Amino acid sequence: MATVTASLRLQPLSSLSSSSSPPPSSRPLYLKFNTSHRENLRYLSSLGVIPQNPRLAPAVDNLPHILSAVNFLKSNGISDEYFPRLVYLCPQLFSPTFSISETDPVFDFLAGELGASAAESRGMIVNCPSILLSDVEYCLRPTLVYLKELGVKNLNRASKTNAHVLNTRVEKLRAKMRFLKSIGFEHEEAARVCGRIPAIFGYSVEDNLRPKFEFLVYDMERELEELKKFPQYFGFSLGKRIKPRHWHLKKKGVRLSLSRMLMWGDHKFYSKWKP
Known part of the structure; x- marks a missing residue:
C-alpha cells in the first residue's frame, strides 16, 4: 500500500444520539498518514489502537492495514475517543487478515434497510462493534424481519439493546419466545412482551x-x-x-x-x- 502524506478533516462523534451535528465548540479531528514509521506508531498508540510499549508494537507490514482501518472508521464518523473501545471489543477490525471493505454491506444495511441516520449507525457500531463482522443476508436481515414481525419498534435508535439484538441470530431470539410460551404465554402475549422489552432477548x-x-x-x-x-x-x-x-x-x-x-x-x- 502506497503511503500518503495527507490530512483528512473529520468531525468527531460527539454523542450516540440521533443528532448528527456536533456542538459549535467541537474541534475537528485530523487523521495523518506519515512516511515516518515512528510517527505512525505514536499516532496509533495515542488513539489506543496499539500498545504504547514499543516492544508490543505490530509488525511494520501491518501498519498500512491498521492505518487504513482507522481511516475508514473515521471517515464514517467514529471519533478518537471510541477507538480503545473498538479495539477492546472487536480487535478483528484492525487485524491484517480482515478487509475493512467487507463492512460496506453492513453500513448499507444500517442506512437502507434499518433506516438509521449516520449518527445512529455510528452509535450502533460503537455500542456493538462486532455488528460490522455480521453477515447481512444470514444474520442482520432475517433478525430485522423477525423483530418487526414481533412488533419491536424504533430499532434504528442507537442503544446497546438494539445493537446487540440486531446482531443476534433469529434462532436465539426464537428460544426466548419458546420459553415464554412454555410457561403459559400465548404467542401474541409473548410477542407483545418482546416488543415492549426487547432486552429480554439478551x-x-x-x-x-x-x-x-x-x-x-x-x-x-x-x-x-x-x-x-x-x-x-x-x-x-x-x-x-x-x-x-x-x-x-x-x-x-x-x-x-x-x-x-x-x-x-x-x-x-x-x-x-x-x-
Missing part, C-alpha cells in the same frame, strides 16, 4: 429467565397473570433485588404488586418498609 433462558420464573411461582407463590401484567419483572436482578425485597416483605407480612415491590428505589422502598 437474557439467558437457563441462567436468568427460568430461575426468576421458578422463584416467582414456587417461592413468591405468584400467579402467571401477575407476570403478564408486569413482564418487566424479568429485567430485575434475582439476587440483588427480587429475593431481598420478597423476603423482607414476607417477614413483615406485607404483599405488594410486583411493580410496587420492584420499581421503587432502595431508599423509598426500605424507608416505607423499614427493617
